[in-house]
Amino acid sequence: MxxxxxxxxxxxxxxxxxxxxxxxxxxxxxxxxxxxENRFTDFEGKTSFGMSIFNLSNAIMGSGILGLAFAMSNTGIILFLILLVCIAILSAYSIHLLLKSAGVVGIRAYEQLGNRAFGAPGKIVAACIITVHNIGAMSSYLFIVKSELPLVILAFLGRQHNTGEWFLNGNYLIMIVSALIILPLALMKHLGYLGYTSGFSLSCMVFFVISVIYKKFIIPCPLEYLNITAINETDCEPQLFTTNSQTAYTIPILAFAFVCHPEVLPIYTELRDATKKRMQTVANISIMAMFVMYLITALFGYLTFYGNVESELLHTYSKVDNLDVLVLCVRVAVLVAVTLTVPVVLFPIRRALLQILFPEKPFNWFVHIAIAFCLIFVVNLLVIFVPSIRDIFGIIGATSAPCLIFILPGIFYVRIIPEDQEAFRSRPKIQAACFAALGFIFMIMSTSFIMIDWVTGESRSGGGH
Structure with missing residues (x-):
């Protein structure tokens, strides 16, 4: 027994x-x-099944949802649906590889899998990739706060223009939000406690999705409110298949929208009665929920504005009516959602840094608080002093996202699963190796497209996770 x-x-x-x-x-x-000797994974998980779904769903959900309607306008409905299904399935398979590798060796930390597969270099590389990617994600969320929160305050004041008061300065606002909301949540000891804020954050995004559906039936086409001089009949006809110069960015946008892999193993560690099957169910439900939300947002956003949709969906609604009460509420909901997501994204960075700097040390509150404070401070500096970090995020996302989704899970699986369980040329290991190769192809393609944009001087569209 x-x-x-x-x-x-x-x-x-x-x-x-x-x-x-x-x-x-x-x-x-x-x-x-x-x-x-106690290790940071040596405790019994206490987070419920439902809270774990909230946390992982919140980790998946990112600012990329605002660019999905734009992505659909550059691919057509059918092609977008095909790409979305493929990325969702590949993401679920990637999590399967991670959980299988973690189960065999009893490790539930991404960096320790790297250590088991390739020694100290593998551990450092995995930790650095997680740190770079999640700092980029945190910065993108705070950029939304920096740009959208002053507009919300203006709307509440009933004013059209920013007259320069300090409380309308985005730089001051992100510091206030970081100090009063993000930092206290980031100081919690366990990720599971953020399940409540994750649930509230997801409810805000559900409200956003419902509003997008509602607006489809309110805003007429042709878009009489937009300053468009020439309107063709085709402007109000949905395209099933289409390609243009911006189509190449669709796959990166979709891939970034499903990046949650640094959070998978920490959530697995804190899951109550944790098993691979139970955690895979958490992952599958979270991915399916986000798949539905992404598809609905993209479809109804596209069917509202068709070819006139912008890379950031909220900006398009603002052109219709800047003082629309529902749009204002949506802005507030999105701001709340991205603000509450920042602490969830911070946890894997702190764990990665602990694995590099203090691998054998027991939990220490001073180190815990100091790392959180320094990370938030660095991200604030990035958002304040870098005028346009869009291309930087693009190149980081084009390299770190394929590593986290495709390359590392694939090569970890091949290296960690013992040959007495699965031969080196067995079908599962060949599939994992092909999966990692697909990640390299995706990384080269995405990086090339961004470099071509830089060289040609064209404006880059799309968004990250």
Whole structure:
């Protein structure tokens, strides 16, 4: 019975015998009566199934949702749907590879998987990729706060123009929001406690999606409110398949919209009664929920503005009516959502830095608080002093997102799964290797497109995660 049920996990939970024994060799003492040194993963998860879904869904949901309608306008409805389905399936498969690798060796940290696969260099590379990518994501969220919050305050004051008061300065506003909201949430010890704010954040994005649907039936076409001199009949006809110079950015936009992999293993660690099957279900439900929200937002946003939709959907609504009450409420909802997402994104960065700087140290409140403060400080400096960080985020996303989704999970799986379980030329390992190769192709293509844009001087459209 003890072999069949270890720490509450039965065989029916989805573990096979080797995975259970291997994992609990890492978490339980090897000898009775000998105290094992505590590690940051050595505690029983207490986060419920529902809260874990909220946290992972909130990690998936990002500012990229505002650019999906623009992506659909550059691909057509059918091609966009095909690409969205493919990216969602590949993301779920990528999480499967991570969970399988973590289960075999009993490790639930991305950086430690790198260490197990390639030693210290693998651990450092994984930690650096996570840090760079998530700092970019945090910065993109605070850029939304910097640009949108002054407009919301102006609307509440009933004014059309910014007259230069300090409370309408975006730089001051992001510092205030960081100090009063983001920092206190980032100081929590465990990621699971953010499930409540994640649930509220997701409810704000649901309101955004509902508003996009409603506006489709309110805003007429042709768009008489927009300053468009020539309107063709085709402007109000949806395209099923289309390509143009901006189509190449659709795959990066969609890929960035599903990046959640640095958060998967920390959420897995804190999941109550954690098993691979249970965590994979959390991931599948979260991806499916975000797939539905992304598709609805893109479809109804596109069917509202057709070829006139901008890369940032909220800006397009503002051109119709800048003082529209519903649009104002949507702006507030999006601001709340991205603000509450920043602490969730910060947790994996802090864990990555702890793995590099203090791998064997027990939990320390001073280090915990200092890292959170320094990260938020650095991100604030980026948002304040870099006038246009859009292309920088593009190149970071084109390199770090494929690594996190495709390359690292694939090569970790090939290196970590023992050959006595799966031969090197077995079908699962060949699939994982092809998956990693696809990531390299995607990274080269995305980087090339951005470089071509820089060389030609064309404005780059789209958004990151």
């Amino acid at each position: 003890e072999l069949q049920k270890i720490n509450g996990h039965s065989r029916e939970d989805g573990f096979d015998g080797l995975d259970v024994l291997a994992e609990h060799e890492e978490f339980l003492p090897h000898k009775i009566g000998v105290k094992k």
